[in-house]
Amino acid sequence: MNDGKQPCVFFDRDGIVNRDPHPKRYVEQPDEFHIFPAFIESLRVANEKGFAAVVITNQKGVGVGVMTQQALDAIHAKLFAAIRDAGLKLHDLYFCTSTDDAHPHRKPNPGMLLAAAQKHSLDLSRSWMIGDKERDITTGRRAGCKTVRVCLPEKLIKTPTAADFYLDSIEKLPDFLREYL
Numbered sequence: 001m002n003d004g005k006q007p008c009v010f011f012d013r014d015g016i017v018n019r020d021p022h023p024k025r026y027v028e029q030p031d032e033f034h035i036f037p038a039f040i041e042s043l044r045v046a047n048e049k050g051f052a053a054v055v056i057t058n059q060k061g062v063g064v065g066v067m068t069q070q071a072l073d074a075i076h077a078k079l080f081a082a083i084r085d086a087g088l089k090l091h092d093l094y095f096c097t098s099t100d101d102a103h104p105h106r107k108p109n110p111g112m113l114l115a116a117a118q119k120h121s122l123d124l125s126r127s128w129m130i131g132d133k134e135r136d137i138t139t140g141r142r143a144g145c146k147t148v149r150v151c152l153p154e155k156l157i158k159t160p161t162a163a164d165f166y167l168d169s170i171e172k173l174p175d176f177l178r179e180y181l
């Protein structure tokens with residue numbers, strides 16, 4: 001029976017929400033933050049299907065001093081503005097700037113998902129974690145979510161995936177979610 005908890009789609013940021021900054025390590029300024037139209041469409045599907053939507057991102061660049069917290073806040077303000085302009089809703093965004101791999105919120109530790117589940121009353125077992133790195137998949141599995149890895153096939157050679165599903169392009173994510181959510 002429905003216990004009143006809502007399922008959620010957790011989106012990794014760089015490589016899923018926006019173009020990966022490669023060859024740079026971090027998106028350091030709002031003008032370097034390029035949102036994928038396919039992410040906006042994926043969010044639309046999540047909203048329409050009654051799923052919450054939360055972005056989950058490691059941003060160690062702040063912790064190591066490559067960028068400021070103000071710059072990170074400005075980048076996220078740009079994201080929320082684009083989502084609002086599209087008439088959509090992102091329920092929350094969690095970022096972890098820690099440089100400590102043992103920090104409970106730093107992926108692949110599942111702390112950000114657990115905190116979101118607590119705050120927004122989410123059903124993790126019916127939720128999904130979407131990411132481009134295997135670290136995201138580990139995070140999702142540790143939280144008990146279903147997982148989707150989205151990356152170029154050559155990336156799988158170095159880091160094979162334990163994800164439930166694999167997509168070779170972010171362009172395929174909206175249709176995937178339309179079918180599976």
Ligand SMILES: [Mg+2]
Pocket residue numbers: 012013014015016131132133
């Ligand atoms: Mg990523």
